[in-house]
């Protein structure tokens with residue numbers, strides 16, 4: 001059945017391909033109302049995409065045929081939908097503010113989640129007030145999260161996003177195995193006032209364990225055996241945290257049914273809670289939960305994550321656009337593109353279905369981006385005049401936090417709207433010549449007029465929200481999580497495993513003993529051998 005819908009979509013696309021976005025608005029002046037979805041003080045505008053009602057209805061049919069509604073319920077209800085790892089995917093339970101029971105097997109996971117939240121709140125409040133102090137009893141001034149991937153990107157992105165709510169100690173994030181990351185940070189910290197949170201779901205990740213050992217030596221040199229007072233851990237592997245020497249009351253556990261890239265809602269969010277306080281953290285959870293309710297209840301064609309997912313399918317599979325740009329006109333969302341790269345590309349960068357078949361469609365697109373307006377002065381040239389069409393996803397707040405700097409925000413808003421308008425409208429040769437002539441341009445400039453034309457008809461979506469507060473950030477993250485889920489369901493893949501990161505890790509282990517060596521390289525290919533020999537030579541100089 002879905003094969004038929006895919007062909008219907010492809011056929012229909014041929015019929016409407018030649019219709020421009022501008023024409024769509026001329027035909028239907030109420031297009032904005034039809035092709036936008038409002039959720040309280042948040043609005044997703046997708047009227048500047050080439051969807052019309054027929055295309056939208058076909059996409060909704062595709063979602064229905066993929067079993068989206070049942071699969072969505074299976075996720076929320078704790079079924080083991082992550083079949084390749086034999087686990088549920090229950091990040092939604094972490095923000096289940098309704099407190100309705102959620103079962104994994106026979107066990108309601110809500111009491112455990114609430115207990116952990118209570119422990120996190122007690123710890124975060126203690127650190128913030130100074131009641132839980134350093135080894136000399138003074139308050140911690142700096143908190144360093146050591147983690148990588150899902151144990152870094154979520155809290156790092158969210159802590160930056162919610163800077164106006166930050167009234168706790170300073171937060172820092174160390175992730176890279178590169179010594180530069182931790183060395184540059186430690187230089188500026190006072191060990192006597194520093195708390196490390198070692199965050200790792202598995203507590204085996206080489207980057208995190210190496211950085212944690214370095215931090216432990218640094219701390220031990222400064223405060224001796226009181227170093228344990230300066231460490232806490234977040235992990236599912238409690239025996240490993242205790243082997244590392246972290247006191248059990250400083251360990252915040254979570255279960256294997258929370259995927260790393262979906263984990264900011266639980267103990268991995270501890271640094272965020274320390275920064276903004278438990279009350280604001282709760283608002284963040286409530287925002288995520290509000291998006292969950294909407295995703296579960298709203299009809300598919302009025303459902304923000306569903307439509308964002310279907311637009312992704314339309315662009316990627318029907319129109320053949322292989323990437324999408326995430327462009328927050330919100331400097332505090334500077335890490336959102338990096339966060340979404342993990343969320344989206346690690347979840348949907350797969351080519352085998354849950355049934356073990358090759359996926360017939362192209363799956364996860366390349367996700368990239370930078371905050372506007374900075375991107376405008378860098379890569380927007382390609383977005384406007386390049387030979388590839390890049391669907392753009394704009395995000396912007398109607399209000400800024402800086403009430404005394406309104407002029408900045410007006411300019412930011414005007415720039416954001418100008419970009420989507422320019423992408424859609426473009427500029428014809430006749431318009432360029434008319435403008436140049438009116439300006440009295442030279443013949444030479446007129447001859448070069450074609451370089452100033454813009455093809456236009458380039459799609460974008462815009463997510464507008466009142467203000468980037470904790471509740472809204474929660475809604476934005478949950479929106480993207482569910483969008484990734486919708487696309488994964490349509491392709492029939494498992495969005496919750498990440499086997500594709502394993503091979504590189506294994507090979508790194510085999511390469512480690514060969515670094516700096518000249519012999520024993522025979523098993524490696526010519527390039528790897530050549531690179532190893534070069535490293536050995538350069539290290540001796």
Ligand SMILES: O=P(O)(O)OC[C@H]1O[C@H](O)[C@H](O)[C@@H](O)[C@@H]1O
Pocket residue numbers: 148149150151199200201202203204205208260261346498501
């Ligand atoms: O939290 P950890 O167990 O340390 O894992 C950190 C990260 O590393 C892995 O390689 C995975 O690709 C990520 O999904 C994960 O978030």
